[in-house]
Amino acid sequence: MKICVIGLGYIGLPTASILAVRGYEVVGVDIDKKRLKEIKNLSFKTTEKDLLTLVSGAIKSGNLEVKDKPEEADVFIVCVPTPLKNKKCDLSYIKNAVESIKPLIKDKNLVIIESTVPPGTCEEIYKMINKDIYLAYCPERVLPGNILHELINNDRIIGGINKESAIKAKKIYESFVKGNIYLTDTKTAETVKLMENIYRDVNIALANEFAKIAEELNIDVWEAINLANKHPRVNILKPGPGVGGHCISIDPWFLVEKSKEAKLIKTAREINDEMPIYVANKIKKLAKKTVTIFGVTYKGNVDDTRESPAEKIIDELLKDNYDVRCYDRYARDFKYPLLNLEESVKDSELIVVLADHDEYKNFKEEDIKRIGKLMKRRVIYDTRNIINKDLWKNEDFKIYILGGKND
Ligand SMILES: NC(=O)c1ccc[n+]([C@@H]2O[C@H](COP(=O)([O-])OP(=O)(O)OC[C@H]3O[C@@H](n4cnc5c(N)ncnc54)[C@H](O)[C@@H]3O)[C@@H](O)[C@H]2O)c1
Known part of the structure; x- marks a missing residue:
């Protein structure tokens, strides 16, 4: 089975590499030529323990190729940035990535979105692609600094645009995830990912408010x-x-x-x-x-x-x-x-x-x-x-x- 991973950053590179090591034929795609060169030469800077070994193993196995353009595949995994613009999610990277794979997507292919997105985005992407495909949302919940361990050991949530999509995506993640995999619909999964980070943000805000109050109270x-x-x-x-x-x-x-x-x-x-x-x-x-x-x-x-x-x-x-x-x-x-x-x-x-x-x-x-x-x-x-x-x-x-x- 061939998998095309779009975006080889903090999330995409370890994901593509681990899938390659598990035996999938993987094409990792990035529009940043410098990043591609650094990956090929194994000269990228990282604080992730064992990432260099993993990427080097994936390339040496012949299962991971990195390229600047996507190719036809059975599965597409999108891991591009979703930055903030005017306090809203900038979906332009996702839209460009989807546009770039759209002509290559065939009926019954599986498209997986990993990028963090506002609820409802996957439904829009499904309409945008407008083919008889499977589509799933599989958010990442790794801790930077410990990505490789968490990629394998964390529980995962997979939301499908329909039940078959969620089941198909689960099969891919089962190849390397040791944690439990829970299935739901795309909008719930999109919201769950945000709720997790919001829980931490609100808790930190409380701690920050306590810090300011403590300074007042001495x-x-x-x-x-x-x-x-x-x-x-x-x-x-x-x-x-x-x-x-x-x-x-x-x-x-x-x-x-x-x-x-x-x-x-x-x-x-x-x-x-x-x-x-x-x-x-x-x-x-x-x-x-x-x-x-x-x-x-x-x-x-x-x-x-x-x-x-x-x-x-x-x-x-x-x-x-x-x-x-x-x-x-x-x-x-x-x-x-x-x-x-x-x-x-x-x-x-x-x-x-x-x-x-x-x-x-x-x-x-x-x-x-x-x-x-x-x-x-x-x-x-x-x-x-x-x-x-x-x-x-x-x-x-x-x-x-x-x-x-x-x-
Ligand atoms: N970094 C984390 O710890 C983390 C954790 C959970 C979720 N996420 C989410 O995962 C997504 C990716 O985050 P990241 O930290 O890996 O981002 P990143 O910036 O490290 O990597 C994204 C890569 O995508 C490439 N790219 C952009 N547009 C492209 C296109 N059209 N085609 C091919 N490549 C393209 C960029 O050049 C870049 O190398 C974001 O939505 C983020 O919110 C990140």
Whole structure:
């Protein structure tokens, strides 16, 4: 059976590779020539454990070919971006991808959409293709940083445009998924995917609101959340400098655009979107001119800077002519230049930890000594509560924590 995977990004590449390793004949398609070259040469940057080994195995097996144009196949899997545009889902990538495969689709082919979309999108795509096909929606719920493990072990939801479509799609996923596979209709599956991310976004908004309240009350929000979570039915997530990434920070809007009832969802999104401004205002109180950012990715130990709060915070600081230096060894690329550690802290008045990379948790005494010597003032603002406070204090650093207690 031949499978054509459209879009070889964070989701499409591991999916295409795993299907190839399981014995399917796979053509992976991407319009980005640079990406294709990097995949062929195995020179793409990734923080996903074992992805290089998987892709290399898939290519060597002869089952995975990567190309810039789709081909006729039995199954088409669409994994293209669905970014946010004016607080609505930009479906142009999906529409272009579907247009590109439409002439190649034959009756009884199976089309699977994996991209996150607003409810009802698959019904529109079905009409757009207008052939006697099977169509299913199989959303991804992997955790970036742990994609390969989760791709195999997570439970999956498959929504079919009809029952046969869901059953056909299940057969494909069964070849590599060890978790349970639950079947439903496309609109329910589309909504379920959004509900999962909204649940997390609303919970984080609550944690962020608690962090701001804690600063007003002068209590430590981290201690308070930890204690509240000792309740057997409470699980409050962590506050932070804002919610980023390609999923949680944008997907809630896909439901807001479809329903007037989505009030809590909208408010949570606004609370989380305001966090970078809140953090930038605090930074402005702590430093006058030169600021060092540790971590520009949207969360720890990943290379993804999409929708990163760091970008919004830096934009805000640049409006006031701050000299902002960024240090991040994990980031794949970023809007602003990335410096080495020494360059980033030299003559700086303040370090701001924005991503919870392991590197910053594990700084040793000698690293902090070296950093302290280069800085103009020894001040650190940790928005993730991850640094080893005793070590930084020993080097005379003044420490501020988001949602922390003032001295
Ligand atoms: N990254 C995640 O962790 C994650 C998790 C769950 C769901 N998703 C969803 O999966 C979808 C894909 O996300 P991603 O992170 O893999 O995106 P990505 O940007 O990493 O990759 C998408 C790829 O598609 C390519 N592309 C765009 N238009 C194309 C076309 N017409 N034909 C062929 N290739 C095309 C791009 O060049 C890019 O390489 C999105 O809808 C996203 O919301 C992502």
